Structure formats: structure tokens, C-alpha cells
Amino acid sequence: MIRLLIFYFIFQFQFSYCQEREASLIFYDNTKVKGLGEIKNNIIYFRLSNTEKPEKWDYDIAKGLDFDGMGYHERYEYIITDTYKKPYLMEVIEEGFVNLYRDVSVINSSSGFGMTKNTVSLIQNSYYIKKQNEDKAFELSLNFKKKAEKLFGDCKALMEKINKKEFTSKNTLDIVHFYNDYCGEYEEED
Template sequence: MKLILQLLFVFFINLGFSQDYREASIIFNDSSSIQGFAEIKDNAIYFKVKQEDKADKWSYDFAKGLVFSAYGYSEKYEYVEFEHSKPKLLQVVEEGNVNLYRDAKIYFKGGNTNFGANNLPTNTGGSWEMSEAFYVKRKTELYVTDIKFSFNLRAKKYFGDCKKVIEKIDNKKFTKKNIKDMVFFYNEYCGSDDQ
């Protein structure tokens, strides 16, 4: 619940200051990068060198990803390939022998939503909710794998080369609620650079 409230706070702060893009570096497909200001909308990167400039729209055709950075904190996003759909811009949670990607969405469920004079949603009944999907990918793989859907089956198959991870899945120490911990553990204790 606390996480949802924090995400809502960030969401409303971003709505209030949407004319100010966040400090970021855009990374192009040739691995070059440029520092400036950016935001993400509808699977596209809107980037400008100076805050007062007009933003240019970039997609996976030319951009590899984006790194937001400010106040000693960074948040990385990359376009990742899916087997049956176009690449999607996802947050990079962990990088290692297995990379972990997160796709999170906040939405309003139930009740009636009205928009007040300041264009902020007001609601009667219902609640804000968040959905998350997690994807994993090794450097040698072309496409990401949805690890949250059918968690036990897919996680055991994907991490089948590590008995410690399988044991922790069987003992319910790794579940779809702590996928991050499982990938961190795998990268630390099981994975090898040869994979």
C-alpha cells in the first residue's frame, strides 16, 4: 500500500510539472549518447538538449534506451525485443548474466472518475491500482521471457541450471512477489559469464 501511495505521489508531481522534462541521457543504437532532458510517452522517448527546446520523438528504430539521472539517483530504460510484438521500452531493474526488466502501469479501477479544473482526476468509489510484469533475458537471447506469468513453471525452466534457485522456488522462498530477489540471487551465486 505504501508503494502505491508513493507511486501516486510521483505520478501527480509529474503531472504538475510535465512541462519540465527530467535530466537524462539518450542512448542510440550505435551506443553513442547525448545528455539533455527527456520523458517517456506511449513507448517513445521525447528528448531535448535544453529545457527550453522543443522535444524530438525517438523510437527503437534509432534509440537503444534512456537513463534518467538526478540527485545521485539513476533509472534506466531499454527497448527490448518481444517474440510476437514490437520492441517495448522497459525499466532495467537488474543487469548481469540475466537482465531483469519491469513494466509497471498505474490505473484507476471502479468508481467514477471526473477531471477537475486543474485536470487532476477526482474519483468517487474505486481505487488506484498498479500492475507489474517482469521479464528476463540473457545476453545470448534475442527475446525477453515473461517470468511472472505462470511463475513456477517458467521460473523453474528458465533458471533450471541453478539448483539453489529451484530449491528456493520449491520452498516458496522465491515467488512472483520477490522476482527481483531471485534474479539478484541468480546473478550473484549461479550465473556465469559464459551463458
């Protein structure tokens, strides 16, 4: 049962992350161009139609990629983090005064020798949080209290919940929802 579950997640990851689909390429001025796109090794491959050859787009030119179609929507953006040296494509999970991003990686582990060698692939999700006015996104799970104080110290109600351990590093999505709903102040658009 566990192997079947692992296979299912790997299949879903491979299908959703590395296969060409209807997409919109997003530029830094937030303009979009519709076409077909996919993501491989932190590079966006995009073309306007099936008859064209895909072109490579990275963080120097493109902000990200929106996948739309058949009742779903996914957005991936290049994000500067405290972990990676160059901007890295991550899925946007929540947008607001504080944005939440997910970095999905597949970890392969092998054991045994010859005919008895087993390889197990595990999917690991890391979550990064970035305020609108900040340049870098931070992984909240490492040094949770210290980073939470830095990111959310301006929200007394949220910090009380964190200090009482109502919210822990395992509640990242709830923390971001709470902050955006009760604490964040949206900057007015010009």
C-alpha cells in the same frame, strides 16, 4: 489513509515517468548523448537543450534513456517481451547475466453514478526477466515453475530453492540476484 497512499504513488509515478529531466539518450551501439528527456506513451522525447523543440525517438533508433541527476539514476530500455508485440520501454532494475525489468502501469477503476461516482487508480508492477543471450524478456509470475525451469534450469542451487518454495514468484528480485551472484557466467568482452 489508503487514498492518501494511492495519491502519493500516482504522484510519484507521474513525476518520475512523465516529466522532462536531465537524461542521456542511449543508442544500440551503447553511445549516449546528454540532454533533456521524458517518456510518454512508450515514446522517448529528447532534446539537447531548453532552447530546442523535443524530438520523438522510438525503438527503431534508440535503445533507451538514462535519467541522471540530484542523486538518482534510472534507466529505461526498449524490451521485446512475450506479452507486447512491439518493443516496450521498461525500467531496468537489475543488470547482470540476467536482467530484471519493471513495467509500471496505472489502472483506473470507476464505480457508482453521477455525484457518487468514485474513481480509484492503482499502480501495477509487472516484472520481466531476460538473459543476455536471449531476444525476449519473460514475465515470471505467470506459469512460474515452467518459466523458472526454462530460464534458470542451468542453476541447480536456484532450482532447489524454487522447488522447496524458498523462492516463489513474489521473490523475483531475490531470484535474479541469486542467479547473477551464484550461477550466471558473464561472457568475456572483446
